[in-house]
Amino acid sequence: MQSNEELLCCILDMGEVLLTAGAEVSRVEDTAVRIARAYGFVRTDIVTITECIMITVRAADGQILTQVRRITHRQNDMWRIEAVNALSREVCAAPLPLAELERRLRVIIETPSNPPAAALLAYLLAAGSFTVFFGGSLRDCIASMLCSAILYAIDRSGIRIRLQPFVRTVASSAALSLSAVLLVRLGLGEAADKVIIGNIMILIPGLALVTSLRDLISGDVISGLLGASEAVLRAAAIAAGCALVLMYTGGAV
């Protein structure tokens, strides 16, 4: 029964893509259960906790299979969630052959996340907008955009060298504070606080918080609480990064 094992592995792959892209636990479990049912497994038990997926299925002939998947890194990507969702909807309507399912899934996994230009544009847009939103001037807005480009570079290289998320957050936040202060000293920005706040908005783990809240309400208390406390710790890391720089440059810039 080689194929059953491969099929289960494929189901876990889908779960992994969903979970790493920032989906709620209930969505991961729901998708896996539906797909397992569509492929004729008579019983599926799945437990998903923020960092791992455990699944046991029973095939129609009584064979029982268990697999565990550990999730190590996350990268929010709504397109992936949607793509896996669409695929699972299709599979539920009419199960695809295993090879076809694997191929379709590989396409989703291998499609790169945001191209650098789009990601940079997103950073510029978000940082610039929120600097203005919190009362910055046009010059602050421009300074903030420059800052966010630096933030983007730091963030990306942090991901590339696989820095721990907390360390990365502290480093990013310190770098953005430092560049904001420097830009204001150079005379480009007027209010360093507005520039920094605009960039902080990018770092704030809003999606993690919203997702974990939705986990809580759908009954996945462990994941919900873990996610929420991670979001709080991330916020503390941001504050720590800012504090680290502003301690030396003086609080009121």
Add this chain to the structure above:
Amino acid sequence: MILQIFAALTGSLGFGIMFHVKGPKLAVIAAGGAACWIFYLCAMQWQDSQIIAFFLSALITAVLAELLARRLKAPVPTLLMPMLIPLVPGSDLYYTAIAFVGNDMAQFVSFGERLVKESGAMSFGVLVAAGIAQIVIQAQRRFRIYRTEGNCRKPRD
């Protein structure tokens, strides 16, 4: 005020792009982000507690996001988080940290309190909206099961 609403619009759009949302959903997100801030401003006109305004705005925006997500067949967080971003208290986080570094305990407590209250109000709005959505969906599902028994039902959006 108009400028702020416009900034909320472009800011939400930025977050939409950042989370790799594609196509017409980006327009929905941008409009939703602006709407979120408009709801907040309206709530502030209607009564004067900032916390309640945060809660009401988060609640209405979240309900809107849940509805729109199902209509557009998109996962809920796709729309929800970028639309709520104008309510995220980033400035309070910053001023709390600054007050802490500057050893200004009075400021630290006052900004810290606002930070906790505002993010709490926002979270509570999201929770209530998710609860409402769950009640509606379960009720709908019951009806649907009575009408069409069997076969694999459509996965949720």
